[in-house]
Amino acid sequence: MSFDKPVRRIAIVGTGVIGASWSAYYLARGFDVVATDPAPNAEANLRKYVDNAWPLLTRTGLSERASRDRLTFTTDMVRALDGADLVQENGPERPDFKMKLFAELDAATPVDSIIASSSSGITPSVMQTNCAHPERVLVGHPFNPPHVIPLVEVVGGAKTSAEAVRRAMAFYSSIGKKAIHLKKELPGHVANRLQSALYREVLYLIEQGVLSVEDADAAVSYGPGPRWGVMGPSLQWHLGGGQGGIKHFIEHLLPPMVQSWKVLGTPTVTPELQRTLTEGVMREAAGRPVDQLAEEENETIVELFRVRAQQEGRPQRA
Numbered sequence: 575m576s577f578d579k580p581v582r583r584i585a586i587v588g589t590g591v592i593g594a595s596w597s598a599y600y601l602a603r604g605f606d607v608v609a610t611d612p613a614p615n616a617e618a619n620l621r622k623y624v625d626n627a628w629p630l631l632t633r634t635g636l637s638e639r640a641s642r643d644r645l646t647f648t649t650d651m652v653r654a655l656d657g658a659d660l661v662q663e664n665g666p667e668r669p670d671f672k673m674k675l676f677a678e679l680d681a682a683t684p685v686d687s688i689i690a691s692s693s694s695g696i697t698p699s700v701m702q703t704n705c706a707h708p709e710r711v712l713v714g715h716p717f718n719p720p721h722v723i724p725l726v727e728v729v730g731g732a733k734t735s736a737e738a739v740r741r742a743m744a745f746y747s748s749i750g751k752k753a754i755h756l757k758k759e760l761p762g763h764v765a766n767r768l769q770s771a772l773y774r775e776v777l778y779l780i781e782q783g784v785l786s787v788e789d790a791d792a793a794v795s796y797g798p799g800p801r802w803g804v805m806g807p808s809l810q811w812h813l814g815g816g817q818g819g820i821k822h823f824i825e826h827l828l829p830p831m832v833q834s835w836k837v838l839g840t841p842t843v844t845p846e847l848q849r850t851l852t853e854g855v856m857r858e859a860a861g862r863p864v865d866q867l868a869e870e871e872n873e874t875i876v877e878l879f880r881v882r883a884q885q886e887g888r889p890q891r892a
């Protein structure tokens with residue numbers, strides 16, 4: 575089966591936190607978006623989210639056909655899937671729920687259309703279990719919020735065709751996302767495992783009384799964080815090795831780092847640690863509601879990506 579037909583119409587299944595943000599992004603890239611969600615007020619909440627995101631998306635550059643008028647909403651999922659060239663699924667994160675939902679999506683979506691799940695951790699092999707056409711089922715996991723953060727992790731399951739994975743990678747790349755291909759599926763994919771690995775040590779240092787919550791956040795966001803954001807964790811060691819580059823790093827700096835892995839910790843998440851974390855975060859938030867914090871973060875990230883795109887001589891896209 576070839577999945578090379580042009581994508582014009584995208585079905586968004588589930589319009590919560592992630593589905594709403596995907597909707598805004600796909601509209602900004604000029605697609606017809608048909609969204610579906612059974613929750614009461616889902617349409618009003620979705621339209622409000624898109625309206626709020628639109629000024630930022632406009633600043634980062636709308637595609638030629640971009641319009642909020644291209645958004646339609648229906649509570650009838652089968653209608654939403656009819657004629658969809660691509661499905662982006664964003665339903666609740668429960669394996670049993672996804673397995674059932676994917677069987678329904680599979681039955682109602684054209685067989686030459688890709689069905690991508692935003693799932694943060696469920697593997698595609700699980701989701702495609704009950705599908706008659708599992709070859710087009712894969713994970714296209716965004717990083718929150720997809721209308722701001724470029725990363726999409728593409729993962730195929732045991733029954734996904736290489737052609738579908740290739741097409742999904744090409745599609746996401748063509749609309750300005752930074753798509754990476756995971757050659758093996760594993761719970762949590764990759765980006766969340768990386769977050770988790772770092773956060774285990776962050777919580778350990780807080781638990782041990784080494785750092786306050788505020789200083790732990792500063793240690794990441796004013797130290798390695800910006801460097802990771804520009805180069806990632808491996809290329810930056812080429813710089814860490816000085817004139818000797820990565821070879822010098824491997825010979826001289828990697829061995830003590832490997833030794834230090836033995837003393838990394840695993841915290842026990844007690845009620846006391848939860849309280850310490852909550853109090854620290856509330857001090858940092860300083861009365862700002864979550865929506866305001868998200869807006870402040872999005873504005874700053876968009877500016878950082880604008881500078882980065884300028885440096886690299888290419889147009890900015892989330």
Ligand SMILES: NC(=O)c1ccc[n+]([C@@H]2O[C@H](COP(=O)([O-])OP(=O)(O)OC[C@H]3O[C@@H](n4cnc5c(N)ncnc54)[C@H](O)[C@@H]3O)[C@@H](O)[C@H]2O)c1
Pocket residue numbers: 587588589590591592593610611612613616651663664665666667675692693694695715716717718
């Ligand atoms: N929140 C995150 O940071 C994040 C990041 C990346 C990926 N994800 C993934 O995205 C998916 C959605 O997560 P979320 O945070 O947006 O959750 P959410 O709870 O905000 O949204 C889920 C939506 O699915 C809807 N829904 C329930 N049953 C449905 C059905 N049968 N058909 C269609 N919609 C249905 C709900 O009404 C709700 O609006 C999950 O798989 C999650 O792992 C979440």
